[in-house]
Amino acid sequence: MTEVEEPLPRGVDPRAADEPSRWGRRLRVVLTVAVLAVVGYVGGVATTSLWPITTETDNFRAAVRVTPSPFEASTVHAPTVFGDIDLHFAGLLPAPGIEARVQVKEEITDLFTRGRVDVADLTPRDGELRAAMESGLRELAVKFVGGVLLTNVLVVGLWLLGRTPQPRRRSLKVIGTATALAVAVPSLSAVTTYRSTNFAAYEATSLLGTVRSNSGMLTDIQGQAQRATPYVQNLLALSDALQREFVPAETAAEPGARFLLVSDIHGMNYYPLVQRIVEDEAITAVIDSGDMLNFGRVQEGELAGMFSAIEELGVPYVFVRGNHDALNAQDESLLRRLEQIPNVILLEPTAGEYAEANVDGVRITGFNDWRYFAEVNEDFGAQQAAAAERFATATEGWPLPDILVSHQPYALRPLDTGGLKVNGHMHSPLLDGNRIQVGTFTGGGLVNHFQVPEATGEDEETAGELVGQPYAFDILSFGTDCSVQTLTRYTYRNLVSGRPQYDNVTVINGNRVAPPAEEGRTCGADLGVSTQPIVPSQAEEG
Known part of the structure; x- marks a missing residue:
């Protein structure tokens, strides 16, 4: 029997019924x-x-x-x-x-x-x-x-x-x-x-x-290649050619100023290496974001010859104190010792007083870590917020810096800057928006990060520094228009144990790190170096 299809109700459009x-x-x-x-x-x-x-x-x-x-x-x-x-x-x-x-x-x-x-x-x-x-x-x-x-x-x-x-x-x-x-x-x-x-x-x-297109970290491409095997020599040349081909012209242009960023030296006199980098990379100034010492005692630096080595660098050394650089909240002995070195610039020379360093036209300000060695503080966040608030109040109305430096990353977060923020403390290089976290220049120092094979049971070929704590530093380049040109990040290891190995070099385009500087500014060696105390502007009375 054939099934008869029931007709649609009167007034219903067949096309509407078929729409679903x-x-x-x-x-x-x-x-x-x-x-x-x-x-x-x-x-x-x-x-x-x-x-x-x-x-x-x-x-x-x-x-x-x-x-x-x-x-x-x-x-x-x-x-x-x-x-x-x-x-x-x-x-x-x-x-x-x-x-x-x-x-x-x-x-x-x-x-x-x-x-x-x-x-x-x-x-x-x-x-x-x-x-x-x-x-x-x-x-x-x-x-x-x-x-x-x-x-x-x-x-x-x-x-x-x-x-x-x-x-x-x-x-x-x-x-x-x-x-x-x-x-x-x-x-x-x-x-x-x-x-x-x-x-x-x-x-x-x-x-x-x-190897990089402009020069090497410790040797130029010519010197490095001549000592390498033919195969390595070719690859070094290819690496150099790729950089010249793809790095934008403005990134490779002649810089207005170049800064070596170091942090967390922790009592190790690696300043001969710093001086070699300064010479090879035409560094304008060194910026140290703290923890120069281990136990907050100036004698550490004296015994290691660090202070005389800083003076011999021949370029400005901009410094903020870290939490390992004082014995208590009122201890400023390291600041007083560094104050005696002609090329050292202290961004907070004494508690609550701040200075601006103008290096070849680049404006640098910053503040010390108010923590001290072995401090126990249960309200760490509030402490850092208070440090940031003190700095903001003291610099109110002052032009925003191109580089704002402090040891702790947390204190920098609420503050404004015209360009970059630089911190150390974490012993690990990081780039977070316009905040540059500098890794430890010495792997954290011998006290924190050296392993004895007999004590750890490690193989003698691999023992030396703790895994995951590479040495690191950055080179920050500004153009003649005062905009960030490049950030070059280096990591390496095994320097203490005598088997240096370079892990990574990254050249980061400056426009990915910070916005362009305001128009009309110029930066360059002819502007020289100057410092001035920061005085907050007073609000006009109505």
Whole structure:
């Protein structure tokens, strides 16, 4: 018996009755396209990973692929056996990461049969590196698109297998839309992200981390390369060329002032290393954010020869006291001793009195840590808030500094600054917005962080400093317009035990750290160094 379809009630539009099912079909189509786009993107990435493209210059060859890791988004990653090179970018959209596994060509050995080789023979010619990368990225894009399309066709083909009738036209539309979506979104994000204007940081690890485009930490690229093996020599030249290619011109321009940021020296006389960095990196002044001593006793510094070494640096030494630099809240013996050194500038020379240092046009202010060695304080947060309030009241109406320095990070949080905040104390380098947390220059010092193999049961090859406490310092560069140019972060280890190893060098674009300085300002060596006491402005009476 045939079932008779009941008629719709009078006045009901058949199209309205079909509306829910129509929207359901549309939703299924949208979800299908979205799922296919994601699957297609994964297929494209897998295609470039399984069959990477090859691009080359005269001396180098690289296998390039799209990296599947979301943690390497907006990053060009070049791993080598002597360290990794990473170029970080900051666009509006996260772009697919790109990995280039670099190798030195076998033909390069012909150069070494001629004897001594200069770095200039190994450095890519002007435009050679960019041309090779552009050619490789075009080929990579074609392979990625092919992988997306092939994946979508296979998925839809398997779904249609055995179905009758086969909705070919609708399937083609779905495949085309999903492929376009899977290609357009990452392509748009890549095009808008991988630009020199979006350059955020250059990072090099291990041996490659000892080289930058302007100069090395302790040796220049020429000297370092001449002592290295041919393979390392080539990689150092490539690292240098990548920096010149991608670091924006304003970032690499002649600086107006350069500051060495150190902290948490903890009684170790590493000032010969400080002096070498000052000379090699053309440092204008050193900024120390505290904990120069271990137990708050000036005798520590005298016995280690630290005070005479500071005087021999030949550049201004800007200082704020840390919690290990006093025996009690009223102890200012370290400040009085440093006051006798001609090149030392105390930002809070005595409790509640503050000074501004003007170094080549860069304004620096700050305040001491009011804590002291072995202090027990249950209301630490309130103590730091009170220190910040004292400073804010005493500097009311004074121009905001370019660099605001204190030992504790917590005291800096409520305060305003025209540029950067700098602190130490945590023994770990960190960049939090415009706050630079400087790591410990000595790994925390011998008292805190040296391990004896017999006592710890460690292997003698690995004992020395505590794991997770690398040595660290920063070099902060200002342009001639008084804007932050670059922040270069160094970490290294095993200096005490005589086996120094450089872990990481990161060059961070200044516009990612602080806003541009106000127009009309100039900074440079011709402005010299001056200090003046800070006097709060008095509110006008009505």
